[in-house]
Amino acid sequence: MSLYKIDDVAKESGLTKRTIRYYEEIGVMPSPQRTDGxxxxxxxxxxxxxxxxxxxxxxxGFSLQELHAYVATSDALNEQRFDYQQTIEVQERIEKLSKMxxxxxxxxxxxxxxxxxxxxxxxxxxxxxxxxxxxxxRLQEQKQDQGAxxxxxxx
Numbered sequence: 581m582s583l584y585k586i587d588d589v590a591k592e593s594g595l596t597k598r599t600i601r602y603y604e605e606i607g608v609m610p611s612p613q614r615t616d617g618x619x620x621x622x623x624x625x626x627x628x629x630x631x632x633x634x635x636x637x638x639x640x641g642f643s644l645q646e647l648h649a650y651v652a653t654s655d656a657l658n659e660q661r662f663d664y665q666q667t668i669e670v671q672e673r674i675e676k677l678s679k680m681x682x683x684x685x686x687x688x689x690x691x692x693x694x695x696x697x698x699x700x701x702x703x704x705x706x707x708x709x710x711x712x713x714x715x716x717x718r719l720q721e722q723k724q725d726q727g728a729x730x731x732x733x734x735x
Contacts, residue, residue, distance in 0.1 A: 581623060584624075584626075584627065586600060589626065593627055593631055593634055606644065608644065608648055609633065612626055632654065642694065649690060657687070660676060660683060661680065664680065
């Protein structure tokens with residue numbers, strides 16, 4: 581198994597070394613193994629995990645608190661998948677799949693909440709744009725009316 585130092589992880593994930601350490605500190609990502617000298621050593625799974633965190637933060641616009649919840653449910657889902665694969669009995673498999681469905685619903689709820697917030701901001705901006713467009717139109721009409729009255733006075 582290949583191990584990577586934090587510089588390699590930063591390049592691969594697009595995060596700064598400081599951010600990676602911070603994510604570890606606040607529990608967004610698990611602590612990696614370390615050498616006797618304290619140097620962090622990451623696996624490819626750690627890098628993949630960080631890429632998922634970056635995607636959730638950038639694409640979904642998650643705050644750190646939301647990231648924490650998203651990552652926790654994502655971790656739970658991975659564990660549940662593993663448990664499911666280890667199970668042979670049909671009833672147990674049904675129970676494991678039901679548990680996975682609940683976890684997926686939790687993740688989808690996080691995304692739905694974010695989408696609701698995004699749509700609210702979008703609606704506010706669209707309303708403001710309409711008001712601006714109405715203002716522009718009103719001022720252009722005033723300008724035309726004023727230009728017509730100036731021509732009548734000059735003529």
